[in-house]
Amino acid sequence: MGRLVPAVTRAFDILELFLEGDGTLSSPEITRRLQLPRTTTHELVSTLTARNYLIPVRDQPGRYRLGVRAYQLGSRYAEQLDLAAEGHQVARELVDTCGETVHVAVLEDADVIYIAKVDSTHAVRMVSAAGRRLPAHCTAVGKMLLATLPEYELDERLEGRELTAMTPASLSDPDALRAALTEIRILGVAVEQQESNPDVSCVAAPVRDRSGRVVAALSVSVPAHRWTEDRENELTALAVKGANELSVRLGHRFAR
Incomplete structure (x- = not known):
């Protein structure tokens, strides 16, 4: 310099x-x-x-x-920002820190589309890939994004939609899903335990743009056999940190 x-x-x-x-x-x-x-x-x-x-x-x-x-x-x-590119860079930094798989996803209708993914250093098969679409109610990123919607918009997106189960743990009951979303709003993070993949659990946090609007969610995923209470707490903190870092890159300013 x-x-x-x-x-x-x-x-x-x-x-x-x-x-x-x-x-x-x-x-x-x-x-x-x-x-x-x-x-x-x-x-x-x-x-x-x-x-x-x-x-x-x-x-x-x-x-x-x-x-x-x-x-x-x-x-x-702001015009030059690329959510996918910024998300991939933050995801890469998180993977370097924790060694687990990191995703960034956006909401479309009642599904999520993964726009960035950086794989774990461990050999674990994931159902996701950049560009893939999954039911929002079966994923941590999806539940996080659904939880941020106004009630009327949530109703519109879920109206007439069958909550198909991807695994036995998936939230396929509308009342159970709404109860989970209420808890997510309170906690500020979403947890998925083997709901989209029977071998994987993950935690997600919201990503905001410069207006404060939630535009994406970032998650950290781990194999179920490494999912412990201590690991969950550690990865929750990392997911929040990563989501906040991506938010700052998008121009969001957190209150001091």
Whole structure:
């Protein structure tokens, strides 16, 4: 890495301050928080304002907020995001950490479509593959995504649909499925125990975009013989971490 330019670094430090609080700041507040000389703050703020990265807040003299140029850069970044590519990269990092299979899936009607999969280092047959469609009610990623739907939309997707069982453990009863989805909403994660594959269990967490909307789910899968309470807790934490990392890559900001 080459030498960092101090003035550019300070300019970015100023811009990043506006990601916190109500999104407005005055020059004295910037000076205090970054411990900069007042003249330096004034020059940097003036430059950022001249380039439309900052604009004065109407009816609040001396205060600034992010300008249209910052929005344009963020929008261009969002346009270039590829959920499948970002999901595959996060999945790869998780597999390197835990050695288990990781999936990223999206909801279509009442099914899930796997858009990214990175295999475990162990030799275990999985029913999934990137591009494959499975009934949402039989999978951890699917139940996670169904649980995030508004009640009316869930009703529409399940209306007239037979909940076909993939294994004896599949939730084929509508009332049992709805009870499970209620619990998932409370816990924030979904667990599947041999419901799509008699030899596999997994845990899934939601992935959000920059608007906060759930757009996918990420899961970690393990062979049933390695599924213990301790392992479940460990992989739940990893699934949440991975889903949160993918959410951040998609532009989501978690409340502090």
